[in-house]
Amino acid sequence: MSRLFSLAGTFRSARAPWLAVLLAFSLAGCGINNIPTNEEKAKAAWSDVLNQYQRRAELIPNLVETVKGFAQQEKDVLTQVTEARANATSIKVDASTITDPETFKKFQDAQAQLSGALGRLLAVSEAYPDLKSNQNFLALQSQIEGTENRISVARRDYIEAVRVYNTELRTYPGAIWAMTLYRNNKPMETFTIPEEQMKVPQVKFN
Secondary structure: OOHHHHHHHHHHHHHHHHHHHHHHHHHHHHOOHHHHHHHHHHHHHHHHHHHHHHHHHHHHHHHHHHHHOOOOOOOHHHHHHHHHHHHHOOOOOOHHHOHHHHHHHHHHHHHHHHHHHHHHHHHHHOOOHHOOHHHHHHHHHHHHHHHHHHHHHHHHHHHHHHHHHHHHHHHHHHHHHHHHHHOOOOOOOOOOOOHHHOOOOOOOOO
């Protein structure tokens, strides 16, 4: 009889690792890892957004100095860009920013203000042929335009990553895990389209 109990104990011990593996697979199938996985993807996408905005901020001082050399009379535009850059870079952002609506909005508004001022600065070149043909200016203009494109791509990827993450928090079975294991996880903020860009342009026929 003791031998029988010993064999049963051995069988249970041998079966335990397999049960643990099966349990792990069943939990994975229930989506228990989706929330942290999607969270990390969104954070990585956010880091790329910040990197691209930082790259743009680093290019602007050289651009301002180059334009100043040919168009010192454009003092107001140069000042607007310099101040907008200072404002945008003064906002402290990190991984927690994407779950902080107030800080996220400040960051988005500051970057939008800088984009507008930068656009006006680049438009100044149209009135100065010497500036338009300056090799340094052309190189900086090309780098900034390339960075703007990368910003657009990074924002798009971030918006999609946040959509997936936020959807997981609100839908089954993710909502169950959000209420139990991941109660500290908050929905993430996303970029919005400025109201003026959403207005339908008026078309007039003469």
